[in-house]
Amino acid sequence: MITIAVFALRESLRRRVFSVVGLLTLAFLGLYGLGTWQLFDSVGQFEEPIEGVEARTVAGATILGLAMFATLFLGTILAVFLTLGAVRGDAERGLLQPVLVRPVHRRTVLVGRFAAAASVCGAYVVVVFLAATALTWAFSDWWPDNTLGPALQLAGAVAVLSALSLAGSVLLSANANGIAVFMLFGAGLVAGLLGQIGEALGSRTLDRVADIVSWVLPFEALYQAALAAITADTVGFTRLAINLGPFGGAESASPLLWPWALAFIALVGAVASAAFARRDL
Numbered sequence: 001m002i003t004i005a006v007f008a009l010r011e012s013l014r015r016r017v018f019s020v021v022g023l024l025t026l027a028f029l030g031l032y033g034l035g036t037w038q039l040f041d042s043v044g045q046f047e048e049p050i051e052g053v054e055a056r057t058v059a060g061a062t063i064l065g066l067a068m069f070a071t072l073f074l075g076t077i078l079a080v081f082l083t084l085g086a087v088r089g090d091a092e093r094g095l096l097q098p099v100l101v102r103p104v105h106r107r108t109v110l111v112g113r114f115a116a117a118a119s120v121c122g123a124y125v126v127v128v129f130l131a132a133t134a135l136t137w138a139f140s141d142w143w144p145d146n147t148l149g150p151a152l153q154l155a156g157a158v159a160v161l162s163a164l165s166l167a168g169s170v171l172l173s174a175n176a177n178g179i180a181v182f183m184l185f186g187a188g189l190v191a192g193l194l195g196q197i198g199e200a201l202g203s204r205t206l207d208r209v210a211d212i213v214s215w216v217l218p219f220e221a222l223y224q225a226a227l228a229a230i231t232a233d234t235v236g237f238t239r240l241a242i243n244l245g246p247f248g249g250a251e252s253a254s255p256l257l258w259p260w261a262l263a264f265i266a267l268v269g270a271v272a273s274a275a276f277a278r279r280d281l
Helices: 002-014 017-043 055-083 088-092 097-101 106-140 148-171 174-201 204-216 218-229 236-244 257-278
Strands: none
Touching: 017 055, 017 106, 055 106, 055 148, 055 174, 055 218, 106 148, 106 257, 148 174, 148 218, 148 257, 174 204, 174 218, 204 218, 218 257
């Protein structure tokens, strides 16, 4: 399994996947630092702060929440690049057959590819999230209530997306798989927005739909939990101001979230393994 994972990473280096994502990340962090600096420069000029609302906390939570969305998006790009042609694409290029000629089980190939993608993408989103948090603190002196929990939840979200992309590579061409994964990513985000709209309108139907979709696509539930965790200890009017803004998609994590996310990854892996076993290479 380790050999397969190392092979996958070497192949990604050859295709310059990390170079592309690295450039996008540097551009994002540069723009984020500039935007954060300007935001808190404006916040510091408030002559009459709103009574009962900590402006720096609201600004910091909001902009870091937006950074978390960008981090998850960049992590999704990396996950797709690492897995979109992992099975069908490699088979069509003749790269998979020499590996399977040796006594290597097809399930081992899938597990190795998933381990490589999930570990790299997980480490990536943790590092980018911590970098964005450090930039926020440098310009504002504000630090989130929790750091480790949101970082791990973002890592779990990209692990779920890696599993979906790897499973898609068994059945779909690289282009179709990439489109499908990004559509699922978009569907999860739309569900979060529906939940936010439903909460604002008092619509139980929209809330219910959003909850169901976030559990069917658990990367969205993990993302919402990460958003909620960075202001878990914030209360009063400051908390209300955060919930009313673009940060309002946050939802506290259920005790069943992590077990379900792990079970979801296992279920997706089982489906992918069954499909791969029947596939004629």
